[in-house]
Amino acid sequence: MKRKGIVGIVIVLCIILGIIFISGKMDDFGSSKDKITESEIYQVENDEVALVYNYSLQKAKAIYKDGVVYIPLNWTGSILNDKFYYNEGEKLLSYTLPTEIVYANFENTDNNGKPLLLEEGGKVYISIETIKAYTDIWVDSFIEGDIKKVYINNRYGKYEEAEVKSKSVLRADASKRSASIENVELNKDDTVIIVEQNDNWYRVLTRNGSLGYVKKNRLKNFKEMERVSGFTKPQYTSISMDEKVVLGWHQVTTVAANANLADVVNNTNGMNVISPTWFKLSDNKGNYTSIAAKDYVDAAHKKGLQVWPLIDNFSKDISTLKILSSFENRKNLIKNLMNDAKAYGFDGINIDFESLTQDNAPHFIQFIRELSVSCRNNGLVLSVDVPIPASYNMYYERAKLAEVVDYVINMGYDEHYSGSDEGSSASIDFVKNSITDSLAEVPKEKLINAVPTYTRVWTRENSKLSSSALGINGATKWVKENNVNLTWDDEVGQYVGHTTIGNATKYIWMEDERSMTLKMEAVKEADLAGVAVWKLGLEPKEIWDIISFK
Numbered sequence: 001m002k003r004k005g006i007v008g009i010v011i012v013l014c015i016i017l018g019i020i021f022i023s024g025k026m027d028d029f030g031s032s033k034d035k036i037t038e039s040e041i042y043q044v045e046n047d048e049v050a051l052v053y054n055y056s057l058q059k060a061k062a063i064y065k066d067g068v069v070y071i072p073l074n075w076t077g078s079i080l081n082d083k084f085y086y087n088e089g090e091k092l093l094s095y096t097l098p099t100e101i102v103y104a105n106f107e108n109t110d111n112n113g114k115p116l117l118l119e120e121g122g123k124v125y126i127s128i129e130t131i132k133a134y135t136d137i138w139v140d141s142f143i144e145g146d147i148k149k150v151y152i153n154n155r156y157g158k159y160e161e162a163e164v165k166s167k168s169v170l171r172a173d174a175s176k177r178s179a180s181i182e183n184v185e186l187n188k189d190d191t192v193i194i195v196e197q198n199d200n201w202y203r204v205l206t207r208n209g210s211l212g213y214v215k216k217n218r219l220k221n222f223k224e225m226e227r228v229s230g231f232t233k234p235q236y237t238s239i240s241m242d243e244k245v246v247l248g249w250h251q252v253t254t255v256a257a258n259a260n261l262a263d264v265v266n267n268t269n270g271m272n273v274i275s276p277t278w279f280k281l282s283d284n285k286g287n288y289t290s291i292a293a294k295d296y297v298d299a300a301h302k303k304g305l306q307v308w309p310l311i312d313n314f315s316k317d318i319s320t321l322k323i324l325s326s327f328e329n330r331k332n333l334i335k336n337l338m339n340d341a342k343a344y345g346f347d348g349i350n351i352d353f354e355s356l357t358q359d360n361a362p363h364f365i366q367f368i369r370e371l372s373v374s375c376r377n378n379g380l381v382l383s384v385d386v387p388i389p390a391s392y393n394m395y396y397e398r399a400k401l402a403e404v405v406d407y408v409i410n411m412g413y414d415e416h417y418s419g420s421d422e423g424s425s426a427s428i429d430f431v432k433n434s435i436t437d438s439l440a441e442v443p444k445e446k447l448i449n450a451v452p453t454y455t456r457v458w459t460r461e462n463s464k465l466s467s468s469a470l471g472i473n474g475a476t477k478w479v480k481e482n483n484v485n486l487t488w489d490d491e492v493g494q495y496v497g498h499t500t501i502g503n504a505t506k507y508i509w510m511e512d513e514r515s516m517t518l519k520m521e522a523v524k525e526a527d528l529a530g531v532a533v534w535k536l537g538l539e540p541k542e543i544w545d546i547i548s549f550k
Helices: 002-028 038-042 073-080 128-134 256-266 294-302 319-324 327-344 359-377 391-396 396-403 428-439 473-483 513-525 543-549
Strands: 046-055 056-063 068-072 084-087 093-098 102-103 118-120 121-128 138-142 148-153 157-164 166-172 182-186 189-200 201-206 211-215 219-227 245-250 273-275 280-281 288-290 309-312 347-353 381-387 409-410 448-451 454-461 464-471 488-489 494-501 504-509 530-534
Touching: 038 182, 038 245, 038 454, 046 068, 046 359, 056 073, 068 073, 068 128, 068 148, 084 359, 093 273, 121 128, 128 138, 157 347, 182 211, 182 530, 189 211, 189 219, 219 288, 245 256, 256 273, 280 327, 294 327, 319 327, 319 359, 327 359, 327 530, 347 359, 359 381, 359 391, 359 396, 381 391, 381 396, 391 428, 409 428, 409 530, 428 448, 428 513, 448 513, 454 473, 464 473, 473 504, 494 513, 513 530
Parallel strands: 046 148, 245 273, 245 530, 280 309, 309 347, 347 381, 381 409, 409 448, 448 530
Antiparallel strands: 046 056, 056 068, 068 121, 084 093, 093 102, 118 121, 138 148, 157 189, 157 219, 166 182, 166 211, 189 201, 201 211, 280 288, 454 464, 454 504, 488 494, 494 504
């Protein structure tokens, strides 16, 4: 009986071992014998380096020269870090930090004497070490073999490693019918990094830098790992007022007009910032005309007001693109603003560069970044005016502006404007939607919403449409003089009316205390940083009881 028992045990063990052996063979049954080379996968040769970002092969290719991996600069800016700003004409690279701007050209080298920048085949490349110094990434380079690869990642946190159970092949896709990668073998106990899990197949990275697929059952000893960033992110500090901002734009067109300060301020209540329209770009070198006055600043300060002069790009004699795309021009403009800040003692700067295009927007963002350095170092508040977010102006990239400025001012008006169809300058849904859309890019503590103290009288005559702007006071007088019957329209949040004068039909969408109440309620409900008013001198004094946060 004992002998029969032992024989039975042996037979069972043989059956189990046979099943294991057969199942292993069955696992390989139907597997493709096709092979694919890494050269075919990565499409690089000689000193070209395959560029893999977050384990996705990129169309762009890096290069390897004198022991250094160089990454295409345009790819770096669009994918990794857009603060690398390069001027082709000046052959200059700049990077804006919170309190300084770092520059590099083709003559600059690292500590080992290697160039920071290269130009090959008409393309500019930047060393991977330079990128790492300013960017929160981790990099694995495999440049010893014939097929050179660099893996760049910006993802951190937990991941898994595993060991290979037995000798296996690495496949190009998650299927046993996929070709195996030639000259790449997974040996027993090799460690791999798991980068993707697809049911029965795992995508893995080998210690030699090969990326491919292996069946899950070919792996063992799974181990949870964690990758932690050691990068210190620059802190772009901001100045915030201790109370909600209530800004009034004071349109002044001559030096003599500065004398009207007392009149416009006495008509307000609760305003704490005044922005006189003092500076206008006058040439393509970064110079501007000025009607600034030290007496104005001193008088405003005595009234408890901060002064943030406005500079605009409205002159037809200038090219915003030529000014902002040149390092020297931007530098000159910023220097002029800083000199005036010291000379006149104002507290901040308001940038009102309008009608930007896709072409000049990146240079505008760079200008704001560079200006923010000088403002931060000199304790000046930097605010920038932007149009309401729309599909056709997303190149303003408000989130990038908000990172470096103190306040972003959403110009919540001109819903209808001279040249458009007739309608409201700022209906309530227009205002609310623009606030909501702005908050998708700008933190509420940096967002100011601007409201109008004007409206338009629209005239339709002989199939022609025209309009003229009137302040609230002027519009109220026009309605009374022309006996216009106004009715409240809940949809737009305004009183509307029309009348016929001769052969013309005239329309108006009024701004008044009731419509302003709705706009201010939207500002307060969103808990924005404040409100701005375009412009002072057009409004009745009573409306400031609504605009004021007090």
